[in-house]
Amino acid sequence: MEDVKVLIDRVEKLIELDAVAELHEFINDSNISDIAELINEMPEHTLRFFNQLDFQRALAVFRILDINIQEELLKSLSSHQLVQLLNDMPPDDRTAMLSELPSHIVKDIIKQLNPEERKITLSLLGYPEESVGRLMTPDYIDVEPDWTVAQVLTYIRDYGKSSETIDVIYVTDEHGMLLDDIRIRDFLLVNPDSTYVKDLMDGRFISLHVNDDQNEVANVFQMNNRVALPVVDDRNVLIGIVTIDDVLWVVEEEHTEDIQKMGGTEALDEPYLEIPLLKLIKKRAGWLIVLFIGEMLTATAMAYFQDELSKALVLALFVPLIISSGGNTGSQASTLIIQAMALGEITVSDWWNVMRREILSGLILGSLLGFIGFIRVVFWNMIFHSYGLHTISIAYTVAFSLLGVVLWGTITGSMFPMILKKLGADPAVSSAPFVATMVDVTGLVIYFSVALLFLKGILL
């Protein structure tokens, strides 16, 4: 791929010189990803670039532009151009685009479509969001078992242009029921005149249901090594196909949502720099306030132990250290478990296996941190004489509290996402910060209880 800077410099010079012919040639020799990059960098010249492209390439570029540039472009097109653009878009991309645009624009756009395209679009939009139905295209090639391969090849030559992919050909019966899928290579590797479609069929195919969840689909592609999968309805009638390139987009989007949820934000659904500031703040405020109200319990817990604090102020010094250790361990454990569940490595029924591992991990990690904490207290006292006579008791308090909160952190952190899952909720939703908050409050209780144990009669 060429360096974008070089491209931009070159194009800027051509525009400056008003070198129309050279610009045309240059744009036509560039890859669609480079042209999209150019438009993203120089949005003021969008129409100029588009006018250089033949229609198929313009479409390809349009599909990968940022959604807000797409929107701008749609507004700037004449209604005639718009109709052509929309009618010629593959139905799956048109649906994907429409689901991201505001609904009043969608309404206007659908009005412009020709009746046939409007029917297809409305039907795709009729499937639930995030369903396979929204991802599929009805442009595929299907053939019948008693055709010869030569007939299939002629058929492809005649009807292949409008289909999204001819890498896989589908076999259906007279009622449109899906019987098999056959890769195009299989047709090319046999004698076309003496071989029938049914000779190539093995009856083994994977199909998706139109109401399946999009996020499950990536897994099916991975496991079965396909570039396209057929989509069927309840009666097993073939109604569309999903291609692997669309699945890559779904996977990336899902990834972003997961990460944002785990960081305690609602999914932004828009690029960071482009989302209006107030919307950005609104997406963040919700969880922050929930967590804040949760954390208020720490003030209540601290107030409950006010007596102990006033007798042994030294206890206050380690409060942040102890609760943050619990929080860190907890969010680490919840991240591991959420991800393992997402990958299907563990299910809710493995809870006891997970719990056992986390108890052992918590004991060892807690002992480790407790040991370091113990050393810290003793060592500081040797240098600064910070904690006076009762240093060792304080050191024990800190060490065993750490063991306690770390153990509690691993258990809560691992079990909370599994409980969410069991209850049918999405375990990724803010599990990590939520666990941290929960562990903070209980961490205080653990800390002051351990303190009572070790310092009763000494400081307390």
Next chain:
Amino acid sequence: MEDVKVLIDRVEKLIELDAVAELHEFINDSNISDIAELINEMPEHTLRFFNQLDFQRALAVFRILDINIQEELLKSLSSHQLVQLLNDMPPDDRTAMLSELPSHIVKDIIKQLNPEERKITLSLLGYPEESVGRLMTPDYIDVEPDWTVAQVLTYIRDYGKSSETIDVIYVTDEHGMLLDDIRIRDFLLVNPDSTYVKDLMDGRFISLHVNDDQNEVANVFQMNNRVALPVVDDRNVLIGIVTIDDVLWVVEEEHTEDIQKMGGTEALDEPYLEIPLLKLIKKRAGWLIVLFIGEMLTATAMAYFQDELSKALVLALFVPLIISSGGNTGSQASTLIIQAMALGEITVSDWWNVMRREILSGLILGSLLGFIGFIRVVFWNMIFHSYGLHTISIAYTVAFSLLGVVLWGTITGSMFPMILKKLGADPAVSSAPFVATMVDVTGLVIYFSVALLFLKGILL
């Protein structure tokens, strides 16, 4: 996809009845993903299942098995079977498998390969880990510009069987330099006898360099809508292709690593339930200890303000609330920024744009939490008379401290990943918990400084 439980029940019954013929038929009618599922659930019957499969299907199943089952299976195979299995695997999958196995096993395996396969494997393994070279397969079809399409189709019929994909055909010159890529559909849609390869060429192709980073590749596939991309060396000579199904695996793996890193663990590289417990603990301990040592600074900071604490013990009550609010805001901001950088929505050069948005977000979110905090203090005092005469001053202290730490959290959280990136480090590595720790310590300083401002002469 069929329910796995149903499959298992059926297979168990067949095994129990020792119904060899039915088992054979059943296995041969199942999809490879279902067979892999069966083996994962009933590993003791692995060999029994494999013996039912013809070689191509056995291979397909093998490729998607868990790595530890693959290892078991390799050990249980006779050396003759092993050689056949390995020699017939596509080179990219063989390389992917070998890079996950322990090195002593890899050595044994490579010895078993026939000289030609050994050469290919060693050469693929010679490219850096995570490079495109490790992902590619040398099994592709390349043709020359002055061939007719009929010649191409005959060539495919003769040599297509061993190639990984024939969905895309590559055009090279007499020195093997890549000239173009052409989708198989373009060959099928023209008259084969009167059309030459050069008539179909448009000179626009995207190629990958053998040393490119695997993680960049997904983006190239997405943006250019390809199912396979050619790989070239420094002299632009075609040396292999990468297919989109392998890219899906890379994306999923990368996704898992990102999430684990953000949760403060090293990437596990093994399924959660299968990684040895000590290894799991080791992967987690490193960061926990680093963070713990960082958090020790909070004890130092608290000790520094011990005087203030002893005069106004009430200040201790809000320490957890205030530092956790800073931590939550900080990890939220860092998650958003890391993800936006990963998606290429923002780069380091946007830092001022980001900073401006985060300052505004921080001011508004901080005012919000500060307001709630203020209400909490005043309200509690009305009910429980908790804070005595100076309630309003304490409420102001809490409110303005919250504003301060939240603002500081958004700034640190957003800038820290960008600084890491600028320094050439991976911003995902534990940014979120690291930011939380950093914000905790400075949060204390902010809190006690604000307290001095509002409570000087009253409580302090």
